[in-house]
Amino acid sequence: MAPHRRPVPRTTNRVRTRHATTPARRQDDALALQPVRYLLRMGTSRSAATLVGRAAESAQLGTVLSTALTGSGRAVMVCGEAGIGKSALLTACADQAERAGFTVLWGSANEIEQQFPLWPFLELLRTGNSSAGRLRQEYRAAVAALRQHSAGAMADPVPAVAERLFQAVERQCASGPVLLVLDDFQWADEMSAALWIRLARQAEQLPLVMAAAVRSGAGEGEVSAVLRGLERTSGLTIRLGPLSDCAAMALADNQLTGPAAPSLVRELSRAGGNPLHLTELLTLLRENDALAKGPHGLEVRPGHRGLPLGATIADRIQHLSAELREVLGIAAVLGAEFQLMDLSTVSGRPLIALLPLVDEALAAALLVPASERLSFRHHLIWQAFADTIPATLRGVLHRQAAEALARTGAPREQVASQLLQADDAGSDAWAVGWTADHARELVDRSPAVAVGLLARAVTAGLPAVDLTALRLRTVEALVSSARLVEAEALAREVLAEGSIEPDHAAEASWLLARALHAQAPSGGGLNDAAEVVAATKIDGMSERCTARLLAESAFHLFRSGRPGEAIEAAAQAVISGERSGESFALAYARWMQAVIARVHDDNPAAALELSTRGLALCADGTQPRIERLIRTQRVIIMGVLDELVEAEHEITEIRLVSDRLAVPDLGATTAIAAHRFRRGQWDDALVELDHLNGNGHGQVAVLSRGLTALVAAHRDDRTTSEAQLRLMRDHRLETPADHETAQWLLMARSVAAERSGLADQALAALRPVLDPQIAAFLADPCDWLPIIVRLALASGDRATAEAAAAVRPPGPPEPSTAYRHHTAVHCAGLLAGDPAALVTAADYYASSSRPLRQANALEDAAELLAAQGSPIEAKRRLDDAVAAYTGLGAVWDVRRARARLRARGIRQGARGPRVRATSGWASLTATELRVAHLVAVGRSNPEIAAELLLSARTVQSHVSRILAKLSFRSRVEIAGEAAKRGLTAGGMTP
Structure with a gap:
């Protein structure tokens, strides 16, 4: 178990994973680390804070760890004002966790780098333990795999990296307990906050403690949403x-050489119980020689002028040497956390000259060690030094x-962060050239940062730069940032250039x-x-470009x-793609041809053949996103x-492609x-749908909520059905394409209406299926035709x-269209x-693995048999339908089936098929049993996903359902129950 680095409050994070380091820099870093490590070891004892007055909170965290x-x-969220001791409390928790055998991972957000x-x-990724090494490798692999496709396939590496980080934490939990801390949560970017929350939701079923510190009053809207989420997941705030006084x-006594006299007590009371303010006041008093021994202890010397709390740190700075103030001011420009080598580079001072100054700053508790870097002890101290630099x-x-x-x-991120803060000073030839050279990477890494830097580069108007190319990258960044109106305006402006x-x-x-x-995915x-x-x-x-455009x-x-x-555009795209070797456009066009053949031509056999051609273009693995689109189709x-069994192979391949991309595809998920x-x-x-049923009315939401x-x-x-339908109540079906996503919603409305005795409404819900324009967009309108016929006959609407x-499907009934024929x-x-x-028809449905359709046909047959005077055969068919x-x-x-047959005088009797269990071990499905087996033998969710060829999110949902069905809280309980039931290497049975 490798030790965790002692966390420090308010750090600027540095990333050394995505971009190669030059040989010269690696050599300089290696030379620099020897004296730096010595200083950091010296500073560790000075940075250790004494935790006073937080016994109750420490006990709460101790219980969570146990x-x-x-x-x-x-999940734990620690809230409070700046300097109140949030980070100190979590640091003490991290120390306790480490002693208990936890892997401790610590990250900090920053208002600039958000x-x-x-x-x-x-x-x-910068911690020194083995788990961080695996994280680092996975991060590099994800970015390397995706960046080569980002320009052509529009892949976004950030969600992929988030998914890999999530899985890496899960894997680490399989090896032992984990404490993951995110300090200064109020400055976390949206993706980091979402990842923290997602891990927090899984924490209860893992040996995982997710902790965060958040400043009161900062980002209140987002933080409030997180706090509400914690309450829903049994989180602790x-x-x-x-x-207290x-x-x-x-706390003051720990830093004084004697008891405090009343005058000192009154002076310290100005800190209002804030540990940081109290410590800074004491330091300032000592540096100003304002303390003296009196008859009642240490007193404040008469004539001492008390400073406003906000000026306390600034006044301390004035007592430092001019050289140290200058160096720490430059360090503040680098951020609240920095590397000594970077400070040497930017300040122009050799390392040997910096070391005494760093030692002085460590001794004064202005800086503290942060792994193999340095950090200002508190954000307020960093801000005070930053303010010493004139704005100009x-x-x-x-x-x-x-x-x-x-x-x-x-x-690149570090350079971009500095340029972003350079304002107009970053509009010269070098800055604009650097932005142009790295525009694509900036758009991939942070569209928001890219927009700012690209806009500045365009405004500079330097003749050596392709301004149109920069503006196009700006449009791309605006689209990626969901600033669609601005993206539209700039794109039209570019197109209007003569x-x-x-x-x-x-x-x-x-x-x-x-x-x-993206602004209006349907209609206009x-x-x-x-x-x-x-x-x-x-x-x-x-x-x-012709191939791509077509x-x-x-x-x-x-x-x-x-x-x-x-059809014409896709055919021309294929021609241009073959001539130019533009593989993305060619594969994309083949996918579109397959879609058109299935939907417009109603020729699934031709669509399958076209999709096979498209797959051949993806065989080298260079177009994973298009490959996934084609396999989904x-x-x-x-x-x-009716090749449902053969489709399982495509689903397996979709899982493998998604694993390479590290992010699921929502369209593939709904198709599966x-x-x-x-x-x-x-x-x-x-x-499959568990993680899709979020808020909103997008196409995926309609599909997932409908199903x-x-x-x-x-x-x-009724509760779930009505809740989902209520969310979709106002969903408008204006175009044929809208109905494509609403096919399951239409059927759900129909079943709900029939269940409520509203046969006319049940039929009305499915009438759109008979519109040829709408039917053309459905996966297969034949799914609903027998139900429409049954409902119409029951309503007396024979027409x-x-x-x-x-x-009728086009062409003669052949084996390839056997389902439609039946x-x-x-x-x-x-x-x-x-x-x-x-x-x-029922026999065919059974042979083709369509149990619902089989049961529908048997139910219909039973009613007809009863009506025609064959009660014994009718009951047999009813029994078969009910069993299915x-x-x-x-x-x-x-x-419904029993009611229809009762009306014909047929009763099943008291002994029908056994009711399906909804809880307990017997309620687990075959897949859930396999997942439970692998959980019991200690596999992590990513490992289970790899073995069963499922997505990691699907495995998470399976584990959550297993826990709910068994009324358990953790995976450990699953393992214990499996042992009681005699788990064997081959799997489990109920």
């Missing part, structure tokens, strides 16, 4: 108030620091289309995006309801072709969930029933009152 050792962690996503979490004096000079120093750091191979190069026009067009589509937004790309002239454009055009044209033009196509639903694997379908509501409706879970039964047989059997046809429904947990369908 519980985590049993396998059930917790524009760089995941900056505080990357602090974890500790609010630190001022020290007794505790404040105890500060920008110049940041600009000089940026260039000096860039010359030594410092990380002398714009054709390739630049192409890129501006597809970026503009992307912004328009689709049409506007399609108009932009379709109107862009390709004369003079390179073959590579591929983008095919997508937007098809989504806007212009299939003929989309193949899952849908194979469902239409739909596949699981059709095969009757409803629990697995819900697990969740449908399963709940079939299972007679609608006949219209539904008349829907759907037609099912509909015809209902219309003709032919139970034999329904039994034939029971296996799915479809409680409502069982009730």
Whole structure:
């Protein structure tokens, strides 16, 4: 177990992972570390703070740590004003955790670096223990794998890195308990806050303690949301108030050479119980020689002029030597935390000259050690030194620091941070050139930072820089930052330039289309995006850009309801892609051709063949995102072709591609969930959707909420069904494309209405399926036709029933369209009152792994048999239908089937199929049993995901459901229960 580094409050984090370090810098660092390490070892004892007056809070944290050792962690948020002792409390907790065998990971946010996503979490990569080494390797691998695709495939490396960090922490928890601290949470960027919260939600089922410190009054809206989230996850909030008078004096006594007389007590009371203010007051009094021994202890000398608390630290600074003030002012420019080598570079002083000054600052408790770096002891001290630099000079120093750091191979983020603070001083030739050279990386790493630096570079207007290229990168950064209106305006401005190069026009067009589509992903937004790309002239454009533009055009044209033009654009994109070797555009165009063949041409066989061609273009692994799109489309196509078993291979490949990308694809997730639903694997379908059912009305939300509501409706879970449908109540279905995402929502509304006795509304919910324009966008409208026929006949609407039964797939019935053929047989059997046809359809549904459709057909056959005077056969078919429904947990369908047959005089009797267990070991599905087995033998979630070829998020959902079904809190309890039940190496049985 490697020791954790003692955390220090308010640090600027440094990242050494993404960018190569020059050989010269590595050599200089190695030479510098020997004396630096010596100084840091000396400073460690000076930085250790005495924790006074926080016994109750320490006991609370101790209880959290003890519980985590049993396998059930917790999230903790420590709140309070600046200097109140939040970091000191968490430092003491970290020391206790280390002694107990925890791996301690500590990261800190900073108000400047919050524009760089995941900056505080990357602090974890610089610790010296083995787990950090693994984190570092995974981070580098993720960025390296994704950056080579970012320009063409629009991949975003930040979510991928977040996912890998999450999995790495999970893996570490499998090796032992973990304490992960995020200091100064109020300055955390959105991605870091989301990652912390996600880990906090998982803490209860792992030996994981997630702790954070947050300053009162800072970022109150975001912090309040986090605190509310903690309450929902049994988190702990500790609010630190001022020290009591007794505790404040105890803290003072630790730093005094004798008891405090009343005059000193009165002076120290001005600190208001704030440990930092109290300590600074004492230091100032000693440095001003304002203390003297009196008859009642240490007194304040008569005539001492008390300073306002805000001026205390500033006054201390004035007592330092001029050289130390200058050096620490330059250090403050580097940030609240810095490397000595960087200070040497920027200040122009050799290391040998800096060492005595650093030692003096450590002795004065102005600096404290932070691993192999230095940090100002408190943010307020750092701010005081930063304020010693005049505002007119500060920008110049940041600009000089940026260039000096860039010359030594410092990380791009560090250089960009300095340039960002340089203001107008960062608009010269070097700064603009550096920004232009690293524009792509800046957009990938932090779109918000990129927007600022690129805008400054464009404004500088230097002739040696391609201003149009910089503006296009700015548009891309604005799109990535969701500043879509600004992105649209700038893209249109670029396109309006009279002398714009054709390739630049192409890129501006597809970026503009992307912004328009994102602003309104249906209706007008689709049409506007399609108009932009379709109107862009390709004369003079390179073959590579032509291929990309045409591929983008095919997508937007098809989504806007212009299939003929989309077909032509995709075909031309293929030609241009083959001529230019533009693999991204070529693969993208093949994907679009497969989509068009399935949806517009209603030719799933041709769509499958086109998708196979597209996959061949991805065989070298250079287009993982397009490969995932194509394989997702193949899952849908194979469902239409009734190749459900074969689709499992595509799902496995999607998992493998997603693992390489490190982030799940929402479209793939919903397609897999739909596949699981059709095969009757409803629990697995819900697990796939678990992390998608957030707020909002986006396409994925509609799909996931609709399918969740449908399963709940079939299972007679009114609470869940009504809640999901209520969230989608105002979802508007204005275009055929809108219905594409709402297919499960329509069915859920229908089942819910029928369950409430509203047969007319149940039928009305599914009527859109009969509109050819809408049906063309559904994965397979045949799914719903037999239900429409049944509902229409029950409502006496034979015309609608006949219209539904008349829907036919193109071409003769062949093995490749056997499902559609038997759907037609099912509909015809209902219309003709032919139970034999329904039994034939049911047999086929059973052989093709569609248990819900099988049960539907058997139920329909049972009613017809009863009506035609065959009660024994009717009861047998009813029993078979109920057995199939029971296996799915479809409680409502069982009730409906029995009610329909009771009306015909057929009763199942008291002994029907056994009710499906909803809790306890017997309620675990086959997948859950396999997951429970692997949890029991000590596998982490990422390891389970790799072995079962599931996504890590899916495994997390499985574990959460297992814990809920067994009423357990931690994985340790799962292992204990498995041992009681005689877990074997081959797996478990209920």
